[in-house]
Amino acid sequence: MRVVRIQGPERLELDDAPEPTVATPTDAVVEVTRTAICGADLFPYHGLTPGFEAGTIPGHEWVGVVREVGDGVRGLRPGQRVVNASMISDGTCAHCRAARPMQCESRALFGYSGVYERLDGGQADLVRAPNADRSLWPIPDGVADDDAVFVADMLPTGLSAVRRGGVAVGDVVAVLGCGTVGLMAILLARRVARRVIAVDGIAARRELAAGLGADAVDPDSAPAAVADATGGLGADVVIESAGAKPALDAAFALARGRGTVCVVGAHFEPDYPLDAGRMFEAELTLRFAMGDPINDRELLLAMIAAGELRPAELISHRMSLDEAPRAYELFDRREATKVVLAP
Ligand SMILES: [Zn+2]
Known part of the structure; x- marks a missing residue:
């Protein structure tokens, strides 16, 4: 075979x-x-x-x-x-x-x-x-x-992102990385959240995310888009579906105080420098989830x-x-x- x-x-x-x-x-x-x-x-x-x-x-x-x-x-x-x-x-x-x-x-x-x-x-x-x-x-x-x-x-992973991220009715959700898992998370988060802000550097992926009902922006525009949607507070839930260090960095920056970062992108790096000061000061919750x-x-x-x-x-x-x-x-x-x- x-x-x-x-x-x-x-x-x-x-x-x-x-x-x-x-x-x-x-x-x-x-x-x-x-x-x-x-x-x-x-x-x-x-x-x-x-x-x-x-x-x-x-x-x-x-x-x-x-x-x-x-x-x-x-x-x-x-x-x-x-x-x-x-x-x-x-x-x-x-x-x-x-x-x-x-x-x-x-x-x-x-x-x-x-x-x-x-x-x-x-x-x-x-x-x-x-x-x-x-x-x-x-x-x-x-x-x-x-x-x-x-x-x-892929779909179970999108569901895990939404459930384990604790996405609730009316939330503003940022999804970082619009590969298939990110798109699955958008598909399911859209059923609950008030707004989903999809972030990806690739235009074709932003287009797919927009087609699913997200506000799609490039990474440079993400802080302003999230601030705009939340009165400057930050996203209730940030889903990191890129499996990349820069996305994880951005996730902590985009979450509101007492918000949740839910990581469903695959990570293998053993040495990620977690900003414990930011985590504590903002009372952030960090979760990792598989489908x-x-x-x-x-x-x-x-x-x-x-x-x-x-x-x-x-x-x-x-x-x-x-x-x-x-x-x-x-x-x-x-x-x-x-x-x-x-x-
Ligand atoms: Zn077993």
Whole structure:
């Protein structure tokens, strides 16, 4: 079967690999129909992920059709359309029992070996899903693959940003970084907040954010836009969805006194210089949050099925698996907002 492998910094290869099989009774093997490239994939692509294992097949966002299930899989059968959860979890540890699957003691992210245990992802013709009853979920009829792929990670992350940021009715929310996760946060925050100010340096992304109902500005204009919307107080909630130091710096500056900064962009830097003086003086709350597809996928799929969310509108490029190297380049140069590969 065809697979994409990250071999080293900027070394993305198409390779031929043996087809995965059911290795333990709780596994399923899925024929991938859609798989997305995530901003988080750019960290190992640039060699910025500590301990990343060369040769890993990336891809933690995919949908497909179940080909085979192990004897221990109860809720799935061959032929079913499914979407994955970005992270696998065992369902039995103390974190899982307390409904915190993203903190599972045996968690692993598809396609992110090194940070977690080796687990190949979905940028391939076929993918093996361990703990399939948890790591996969059936896609309801009437939800297209292109929409469902957002439920693997991006939409749950947008929902985490809004919920864990504590966005309340009437809030002014600043979203820093209008990649897909930022756009998902805007999509959901707009349902609650009075105003959403979307900040990004790239005009095409600002346009997408504006299309979702945000006031879109470039980073230099953000302080004035937030001040203007809040009588100079600052944003009630700042969502940092860029996964970059400058955005994190800006987030603290844009939050109002006793406001919240919720970080959903991926960070790996161990040495961020937190301005404790500013944090204390302004009584800021800082939260980090990941998307939680296992807890939130049913809700989000129901919203898509009801026509309330149409995330596929934000796909900028549909390409074949064979075009993955070019797709990564386009995405890396920010020429593509969201790339979905169809094996
Ligand atoms: Zn667990």
